[in-house]
Amino acid sequence: MTWFYDPRRTYDDNYAHGPFGALSSAPDGLSDPEDGASLLGLPVARPFGIPAGPLVNAAYVAAAFRHGFDVNVYKTVRTRAWPSHPFPNALAVHVDGDLGADRREPLLADDALDDATSISNSFGVPSRDPDAWQPDMAAAVRAAGAGQLLVGSFQGTHPPAGAADREAAYVADHVAAARLVVETGAPVLEMNLSCPNEGTGALLCFDAPQAARIAGAVKDAVGDVPLLLKLAYFADDAALATLVDATAGIVDGYAAVNTLPARLVDRDGRAALPGEGREIAGVCGDAIRWAGLDMTARLARLRERGGRRYAIVGVGGVLTAAHYRAYRAAGADAVMSATGAMIDPGLGAAVRRVSV
């Protein structure tokens, strides 16, 4: 089966020629859900779609909407052009069961993608220049039909070493990115705070004061446009509570999880992905569903305890309509699938057929 984002091709090849496989042709037998839902006060046919990543441009987004994925995220953009990590980026990762959040032992990763349900995700968040992505994202916004929603994802980029007032410039870059996304007409924003490629292992989402400072500056700039924060897996409950305490009064919701990190090796025990800093890569798909469900349930608990109203977008390892329902039962207002949708482009239609 050809995946609509084809990991056997380079990022640029996918960008220029995709989507591939069934997503590139007309859908068949797509049913209209009877019970319309809403997300962040906006109507959605089914609160289900594809998170930031596999939908690299408007052609992919439009195809996803046509196939019954109703809430889709345009791949994370930056305020400047940024190259992808060298090929390959997505390898099959051989995990037995769940991937532990603190796993130290390496995992075998190779190109046996035919039967893969867990994959690596090592792209480095490539971006076109805003002059290229802004009109394309605007086209993606227009591709949404009734009851469909495009979410614009963005992240900040560290200024070069030695630049003046790097701290302020980093905050300002997030604000500039958010403004550029709003200019495209995107009705919802998602700020990626879980990018392992921005500097160190210390993800922005684990630095609550800094995350709140940036979210506050962004929210001041974008006004009423709802803002979601994309989070990594928090092993520590107190740290998650601290982040929610610091940001829940500012933002409109949280999307979790991004990938879980693991050391990936080939059959000879060498690093599976070429280049410095890629020995440890993000893993997504089946092996991380437990982490997405766990984060969803904990965010729902914090919401209830704090009498808060934020939205929760559950992400991670959704391969079937039953997984979608499990996330909804855990408290997710919307659910998204990256790896599962790449494997099965009929997943949107399948979720349209279940109740809730």
Ligand SMILES: Cc1cc2nc3c(=O)[nH]c(=O)nc-3n(C[C@H](O)[C@H](O)[C@H](O)COP(=O)(O)O)c2cc1C
């Ligand atoms: C090919 C690919 C590219 C991704 N790129 C991004 C990205 O640019 N920004 C982001 O926030 N997450 C990115 N992700 C992470 C997904 O949004 C999602 O959080 C993760 O894959 C877990 O979901 P899954 O198990 O359904 O794949 C990417 C995932 C994949 C598979």
